[in-house]
Amino acid sequence: MIFTAASYGQQSMDFYGLSSNAYNSRFRLNSFESNADNFNGSKDWELSVSFSGVNDENKSGNINAISFSKRISEHYLYARYTPGYHQQFIFNSGVKLVVSDDIDVETVLKTYLDYQEKFGFGYSYQFIPELNAGFSFRYFTQEFEEEVPEPFFSDTLNYIATKTETTTSNFWRGDLGITYSPNENFRLSVSSINLFTPEETSTAEIAKNFSIKKTKGFAAQLSLMPLEKITTTAVYESSNSFLLGGNFAADFLGGVFTFGASVFHDKYQHPFIAGVSPFINFSTELYGITLSGVKYLNDRQAPQTVSNLMERGIHNLLNNNFSYDRLTLSINVALSFLPAQSVKFIDVELKNEIYPTLGDVYLNNPFAVARAVNMTDKTISVKPYSFIKEINSENVYSPVVNILPYDTANISFYTVINLENLKIKRREIAQANFYLTIGSNSAEDQFQKPILINDLNSWDGNVYNLRYFVKRDISFANQHSKLIIKEKKEEIESGKYKSEIMNQVKIIFDDFVKKMKYISDPRASVETVQFPQETLQLKGGDCDDLSVCFASLLEGIGIQTAFVDYKNTGGVSHVSLFFNTGLTPEEMSLITNNDNKIVVRKNLDGNDELWIPVETTSLTDFETAWSVAAEMFNREAVENLGLAKGSVVIVDIN
């Protein structure tokens, strides 16, 4: 998807049928009108020429418009010359001069109204890939010629000559626009209409009566991609005019073939649906050919009155009450001195499903790895980014990867999960969008792949990742544990252990287990873990839930904990808990006479500390839970060498 330029404010009707879409990102178009965000795949220079044939016997085909554009990084410059944006009116008025009672002299006077949009230019800037903004200025000329009678009288001959009086009323039109497109399925543009219209003031009556109307307003355009390759667009203008269009794009002969149509309602035209604008287009990296047109649904050949022209006026030179059916052939050529595409995806491999609660995991471990190829003869720095609308609030950039000329490389994609704005309630398939950029924020290539997003309680079975469930409710756990400690302060001070931490843990554990029941996980294709607050509210859980909850209660008050992962003990995996007493081995007798019940572990400073195992599913009391856990640890981890063989793993929650 390439949104290369910003909005240009315009009244929306042109002859391209709202034809741009995300799929045909190379579509080349030289219109400001229906292309409010100036959608264009240009990477460098681009030349566009369009020819137009009008269903008017007085007119023949001619050059409609010529435009140049140039991209410089995030800047986009555009200029066009529009000889075909031209409309003329001629009307006659009969004049009779009464010379004497029996002599009248008659003549016919002509009035010429000539309107032209001469040229225009625009500039836009891409702030971020999702947001463009820009402005456009166009110059219009209006020339009004009136023949006025100049009677001549003599003895033998009375006649009326005519002379021509010319009035000009040229003006500029400037507009602003902005486009927001968070992904290829959605694009919203808002632009002004006649925001700035500085003009040469003319006091002539004819200029007042026939000048192009410059009613201020705005246009809003919404494009949606409900299905791949199909785009629908709606445009609303503040004058209560609208356009509705759609198009379909498909790969064809190495390019993209697109066809579609729009219908429009114009407040100043009849009938309600004033016309239809179909188009077909074929675009490649280097050129695009578009055949488009407009067919009005009323009879445009019927003569109309001057008063009608005065009343309705002209609001848009391309499309007004007096426009004729038109056929336009546009040829666009990319004059790129840069490689058309520097880097290209070969494939993207998804490394894992997404478990939203394990957010930090995807900061350190790629959730996908792409294979990409450098298509140039120079080393390029590829800046990758990805977006999954269900979990990301914005594009997530991954580290830059340098790829040698014509070489391939693996590109890792990391992601940041926005838990605050998570858009899923249950497991679902989402579309992961991957992009490769070089230099600018414009994507050189994109790739889309479905990915499974699990719900918040889903767990990947890796005990290392239980820490994320422990930490999620840490504030709640802190309050919960503090409350228990506060209520049982005396019990702690006079506790059976000569260690305050031990007495705190005992009190919290005994309070915890008397409320709990062991409840197995529901049968499901994915393991789930309750958050600590949920476990306390539900008053139960399995070993994962209970260990997570109790660990959170201890961590909440600064007591260090670790999970003990017993892998497939007797065919069933089990998770138990350690906590750090903060005591040294020399202080062992403060808490126990039995060294089978403690585990000595070094802290980060290299000093030994005593850790205590606790079996949270032993819903009896602290001492029993300690003994049960110690027996299991000594049997599985020590005697059976589980720690060395990897069947028992200690995972610190830090």
Next chain:
Amino acid sequence: MKTLIIFLIAFCSLAAQTIIVEKVSGNVEALIGTSETWVKVKAGQTLNGADLISTGKNSSVRLNSSGNKFVLQSNSALGIKSIKKISVKELLLALAMEEIRNVPDTKGNSTSRNTAVYGGSVNKVENELVKSSELGIKKLNGAKQLAKNGYVESAIVVAKETYRKYPETKNLIGERIYFADLMLQLSLYNEAAAELAELKQMNLNKKEADEVELRLEKINQELAK
């Protein structure tokens, strides 16, 4: 001597799980499983792998498992689970396991943890430090008896565990040299070198320093081969 050889061979297959106390002399006690209380050991009692048996001064106990016998001499302590033959490979796994257990894993998170503990002063109760070195020394005695009875690998495991749980025993230089020698006996040069290097950093008398240096030189020669 003949009796001793038969005795050693007989105990090589002694199972660690269940042992019957055959004869008790003097003060012999045991910690059963995860119990906090020492209980008197009586002849005919059955002990399990998780139990710890301890003998007092001038005391001993004879253990029997399916006809295999082991006598624990005075002032010694031994976990029943230790009385078993393990391979050198299992010994190496057990030594590696100590490292795993000792070093908290920081994978994926290098941030320092909050060490604040709610509730103010914690952990230490003043003037209540208990000198538990007596049990540690007993355990080293027990380990030495394991080695002498042919359970060299198990003896090394017990010694290393004792040093960790009872750090005061690390100051018993002679004992440490003894267990380093057991490692050399099993050709565990790197493990022995690490132990001796640690000893070298301690305050050794000349005799001890010479003994350590002698062994280190021997290890270097072996490693250079």
